[in-house]
Amino acid sequence: MSPLSISDHPHRRLNPLTGEWVLNSPHRTKRPWQGKEESAALAELPRYDRDCYLCPGNKRANGEINPDYRNTFVFENDFSALLDESYEIPQNSHPLLRIAAPRGLCRVVCFSPRHDLTLPELETDEIRQVIDIWADQVEELKQQFQWVQVFENKGALMGCSNPHPHCQIWAIDTIPNEPAKEHRSLKAYQQQNNSNLLIDYQRLESEKGERTIIENEHWLAVVPFWAIWPFESLILPKRHVRDLPELNSVERLSLAGFMKRLLTRYDNLFNTHFPYSLGWHGAPGMDENGDHWLLHAHIYPPLLRSATIRKFMVGFETMAEPQRDLTPEQAAERLRLLSEIHFKQKT
Numbered sequence: 267m268s269p270l271s272i273s274d275h276p277h278r279r280l281n282p283l284t285g286e287w288v289l290n291s292p293h294r295t296k297r298p299w300q301g302k303e304e305s306a307a308l309a310e311l312p313r314y315d316r317d318c319y320l321c322p323g324n325k326r327a328n329g330e331i332n333p334d335y336r337n338t339f340v341f342e343n344d345f346s347a348l349l350d351e352s353y354e355i356p357q358n359s360h361p362l363l364r365i366a367a368p369r370g371l372c373r374v375v376c377f378s379p380r381h382d383l384t385l386p387e388l389e390t391d392e393i394r395q396v397i398d399i400w401a402d403q404v405e406e407l408k409q410q411f412q413w414v415q416v417f418e419n420k421g422a423l424m425g426c427s428n429p430h431p432h433c434q435i436w437a438i439d440t441i442p443n444e445p446a447k448e449h450r451s452l453k454a455y456q457q458q459n460n461s462n463l464l465i466d467y468q469r470l471e472s473e474k475g476e477r478t479i480i481e482n483e484h485w486l487a488v489v490p491f492w493a494i495w496p497f498e499s500l501i502l503p504k505r506h507v508r509d510l511p512e513l514n515s516v517e518r519l520s521l522a523g524f525m526k527r528l529l530t531r532y533d534n535l536f537n538t539h540f541p542y543s544l545g546w547h548g549a550p551g552m553d554e555n556g557d558h559w560l561l562h563a564h565i566y567p568p569l570l571r572s573a574t575i576r577k578f579m580v581g582f583e584t585m586a587e588p589q590r591d592l593t594p595e596q597a598a599e600r601l602r603l604l605s606e607i608h609f610k611q612k613t
């Protein structure tokens with residue numbers, strides 16, 4: 267038997283946050299590519315779009331008029347997926363037909379009045395204001411709800427309906443599937459090792475460097491060892507910060523510049539506004555002790571080879587387990603080699 271090489275041989279990697287495996291097939295990257303590689307034409311967007319329901323002064327679907335906001339703007343989602351109402355669960359339902367009735371609420375956060383800018387194109391102090399809003403919202407909603415999910419769904423490929431820079435916040439009085447898996451794993455690791463899983467992981471990656479995309483005094487961005495999406499990444503703080511509100515002002519400003527650099531690299535990879543789902547995870551609300559948590563952001567971008575060629579989660583992946591060809595180390599290296607000057611500024 268020859269020794270396994272993780273850059274050449276098929277192998278599985280374990281995600282310690284979820285307890286799930288991902289199949290890596292690095293030998294397949296050597297196969298010829300016969301698909302199309304075209305770059306997507308970028309739409310020229312106006313600074314203000316009178317048909318946009320997020321632009322300042324415009325009317326939303328429910329008839330409300332947005333204020334003439336100058337920085338950020340938060341409103342209750344007019345089509346909230348969750349409602350802040352309680353319902354009585356019908357008794358004696360069949361155990362195979364279980365239901366629950368979560369209480370919650372949904373908000374939308376506009377990052378900027380400018381319709382034509384994306385997060386990495388904002389100034390650092392504008393991104394800092396977005397971070398403050400995230401932290402304030404989490405702080406407020408954690409008083410009432412167990413889980414507050416801040417997420418940005420960016421790009422038509424991700425099903426985002428509007429290019430106006432915005433994110434969503436959903437608060438729910440239960441811990442949903444993904445954070446629940448992390449919650450269990452982080453807690454078990456803390457109990458077994460008397461140490462924090464993500465702090466240990468951050469230190470390990472910082473030392474190794476092979477999966478690091480960028481790093482500064484307060485933050486680290488890596489393509490995680492167990493990444494599923496081709497250019498997936500994880501943003502980790504270097505201090506034991508449990509959730510967004512705990513970030514101090516130096517860390518917030520540092521994060522703003524850090525996110526600008528990181529997201530600019532993503533855009534420069536295929537000269538496009540790189541689509542993704544980005545979301546923050548941190549200690550749950552209510553009376554949980556959250557010491558086993560470390561605040562982090564997951565970035566899940568679907569693109570694989572160009573602005574138009576995406577990875578599909580189909581076949582073996584939906585039927586068995588996720589699989590990737592490009593290794594996390596190769597993905598990190600590609601992101602590391604890119605410029606931090608946004609491609610739109612160059613042209």
Ligand code: H2U
Nearest residue numbers: 319326327328343344345419426427428
């Ligand atoms: P996405 O484009 O990221 O899906 O989100 C836009 C959100 O904005 C979506 O959840 C809400 C939708 O419900 N929305 C309003 O609250 N008011 C509107 O007038 C249109 C869209």
Ligand code: ZN
Nearest residue numbers: 318321381430
């Ligand atoms: Zn707009």
